[in-house]
Amino acid sequence: MTDTATPLRIVHLSDLHFGAQHPGAADVLLAAVHALAPTLTLITGDLTQRARNSQFVAARAFFDALPGDWLAVPGNHDMPLFRPWHRLFTPRGRYHRHIGDPTASRLDWPDLRLTLLDSTDRLAWRAGRLRPEDADRAAHWLAQAAPGQLRMAAAHHPFASRQRGNKGGMSGARHARRVLIDDGGVDVLLWGHLHRTETLLLEGEGKRHAIGIGVGSPTSSRHPADGFFFHQVDITHDTVQLTVLRRLGHEPHFHPFAHHRYVRDSAGWRAM
Ligand SMILES: [Fe+2]
Numbered sequence: 001m002t003d004t005a006t007p008l009r010i011v012h013l014s015d016l017h018f019g020a021q022h023p024g025a026a027d028v029l030l031a032a033v034h035a036l037a038p039t040l041t042l043i044t045g046d047l048t049q050r051a052r053n054s055q056f057v058a059a060r061a062f063f064d065a066l067p068g069d070w071l072a073v074p075g076n077h078d079m080p081l082f083r084p085w086h087r088l089f090t091p092r093g094r095y096h097r098h099i100g101d102p103t104a105s106r107l108d109w110p111d112l113r114l115t116l117l118d119s120t121d122r123l124a125w126r127a128g129r130l131r132p133e134d135a136d137r138a139a140h141w142l143a144q145a146a147p148g149q150l151r152m153a154a155a156h157h158p159f160a161s162r163q164r165g166n167k168g169g170m171s172g173a174r175h176a177r178r179v180l181i182d183d184g185g186v187d188v189l190l191w192g193h194l195h196r197t198e199t200l201l202l203e204g205e206g207k208r209h210a211i212g213i214g215v216g217s218p219t220s221s222r223h224p225a226d227g228f229f230f231h232q233v234d235i236t237h238d239t240v241q242l243t244v245l246r247r248l249g250h251e252p253h254f255h256p257f258a259h260h261r262y263v264r265d266s267a268g269w270r271a272m
Pocket residue numbers: 015017046075077193194195
């Protein structure tokens with residue numbers, strides 16, 4: 001695929017937190033996604049606030065109302081926090097029942113090879129952990145992409161972040177970056193969890209780069225004054241065009257708030 005190819009449109013959502021949403025936020029979001037008509041909607045975790053059945057049912061109904069295909073991966077809030085027995089022995093039971101197998105999220109289209117990684121950990125509930133064997137397996141699969149496929153990986157917890165502290169990155173992030181970028185040749189890494197939008201150009205330990213994109217929450221009632229966010233990501237093999245959409249609490253609709261464009265040339269990815 002070249003620059004002149006029709007881009008593939010992906011909508012990236014995260015941290016929907018069904019059970020703790022700003023009133024009406026899910027309906028506004030659904031209308032906004034329909035208006036963009038993406039081929040694929042990716043949801044990087046924290047579908048629910050407390051992993052309750054009713055919250056998963058609401059999340060699943062929302063996904064089934066989306067246009068196009070959707071893929072999701074769990075976040076820390078999708079495991080029980082206050083029921084230690086469930087958290088230890090069946091941490092992903094409800095996710096599995098209502099949403100699907102959290103370990104089977106892959107997509108192999110002519111212009112996109114995508115893997116979603118489950119970064120939740122019952123013992124590292126908040127910070128998350130990406131198991132080295134999962135990152136290695138994902139890198140191996142991405143390395144076998146066809147020449148025309150953009151390579152993408154996504155998880156709930158950040159692969160990297162400008163922010164320090166216990167929400168600044170998951171355990172295993174460094175290893176994951178190294179194998180996914182250097183061995184897997186990943187082009188784009190996506191995450192949520194921080195409830196904050198950020199874009200970074202990430203380096204492996206060789207000369208390769210990958211585009212890192214974290215997205216805020218479009219619905220969470222936690223910080224309504226900061227606004228609600230989601231991303232439109234239009235991709236070809238050699239371009240990634242990110243549009244950040246924002247809605248303030250008193251506004252009826254989302255609006256384009258910022259644009260970031262990345263282009264691949266012989267030296268790799270660079271921001272325009
Ligand atoms: Fe969250």
